[in-house]
Amino acid sequence: MADREPSQSMPQNDAEDAEIIELFFARDEAAIERTSEKYAKRLSAVSRNILKDETEAEECVNDALFRAWQTIPPERPGTLAGYLVRIVRNLSLDRYRSRFAGKRAAGEFATSLDELADSISGWESLSPDKMFDDRLIADAISRFLRGQKKLVRQIFVCRYFYGESIREIARRFSVGESYVKISLARTRGKLKDYLKKEEIVV
Amino acid sequence: MSREKSKELYAKTILSAMGNLDDDLIAEAHDAEQVTVQSAAFRLRRYLPRVAASFLVLASLVLIVLLARQVEYILPLASRDGEATDAFAQEKAAHVELSLTDYDEKTFSATLTFTGLADTDLLLFAVESESGAPAPSALYGGAVPETVEKDGVTYYRLNVKGLDRVSVTLSGVTDPQDVKIRFSAGKEEATVRPSV
Structure with missing residues (x-):
């Protein structure tokens, strides 16, 4: 995972996160302890959203902390919180996939998949030469989201990154559930158009 | 590839690619402090019209009550000037x-x-x-x-x-x-x- 430059308006490491990253670089195990103290609860919530299993979520958090220990350095996260959450999300998603391999999945993530699937028509598909380049697609999505209003992208990321339910998102941002649904539907449509413009969807 | 498979592949690819979103976008969505501020602003924007409307309705009701009291007060005073035979309305018992x-x-x-x-x-x-x-x-x-x-x-x-x-x-x-x-x-x- 490469280090990326956050934009001015986006959250960046606070002094404590910077200190924790220095501990990682100094190979001081207190880095793990401090990270766990500050982020374990949040990481656990992200994993739980995906897996709906307390024990597996705890395991994912431990794996994520270990992965952070392995990757920092050489990585120097621009936003420690985002970096850690991304690791735990991907680990959780890997478990989710292996759990439902070949089976019909259930839960919020399955619903998210259906929502996204419904946002393209049957005539559209991913460009064959770009469909396996996760990073290229992720960069396009990141660029697209930066062009959206803050609340719109927060809702989108909460849904399709964190796997939160519509109700949780509505509560988090103090808006109605229908507002969240409409916002997501519009953003999905715009995203598809953007990906078409980028020739990722053809 | 069938249409259904194509749609499913799109959804899975997007969800998978979301895992590589920029860290700052990820952090922003879940930043508790920002969310709190955002929530407060949104709550205010969402409820302010309702609060204002309720206030107007309440103010109108108060005004109506005050006017009614004025009318009620003035009328009997006027009749007191004449013959002092005003019958007071009875609140409960008719007898x-x-x-x-x-x-x-x-x-x-x-x-x-x-x-x-x-x-x-x-x-x-x-x-x-x-x-x-x-x-x-x-x-x-x-x-x-x-x-x-x-x-x-x-x-x-x-x-x-x-x-x-x-x-x-x-x-x-x-x-x-x-x-x-x-x-x-x-x-x-x-x-x-x-x-x-």
Whole structure:
């Protein structure tokens, strides 16, 4: 995972996160302890959203902390919180996939998949030469989201990154559930158009 | 590839690619402090019109009540200038009537009439002042009726056997709105506060 430059308006490491990253670089195990103290609860919530299993979520958090220990350095996260959450999300998603391999999945993530699937028509598909380049697609999505209003992208990321339910998102941002649904539907449509413009969807 | 497979692949690819979103976008969505500020701003934006509308409705109601009170206050004052025979509306019992009989610039005299007493032998009534000011005194047949204590209240006691109606004179009524009549006649019990 490469280090990326956050934009001015986006959250960046606070002094404590910077200190924790220095501990990682100094190979001081207190880095793990401090990270766990500050982020374990949040990481656990992200994993739980995906897996709906307390024990597996705890395991994912431990794996994520270990992965952070392995990757920092050489990585120097621009936003420690985002970096850690991304690791735990991907680990959780890997478990989710292996759990439902070949089976019909259930839960919020399955619903998210259906929502996204419904946002393209049957005539559209991913460009064959770009469909396996996760990073290229992720960069396009990141660029697209930066062009959206803050609340719109927060809702989108909460849904399709964190796997939160519509109700949780509505509560988090103090808006109605229908507002969240409409916002997501519009953003999905715009995203598809953007990906078409980028020739990722053809 | 079938259409369904194509759609499914798109969804899975997007969800998978979301895992490589920029860290700052990820952190921003879940930044508790920002969310709190955002929530507060949103709550305000969302509820402000409702609060304003409620306030307007409430203010209108208060205004209507104030106007109604003004009208209610002015009308009886106008009629007081004429013959002092205003019948006060009774709040509860239809068989108690209070009417002003005289006004000496400072206090009113009033006639308190109890009707429908045919089945009653004993009438107990108390004249009270809502505000706690000295209560008007009662005279029956030119004399102060006998009093009895009941539940801490001093009642005038009248033998009304064989009478269908009884009239009592009240003197020293400084504010007719302040007068409260508590009475007990047979099974009937009521508190009447004449409205002016």
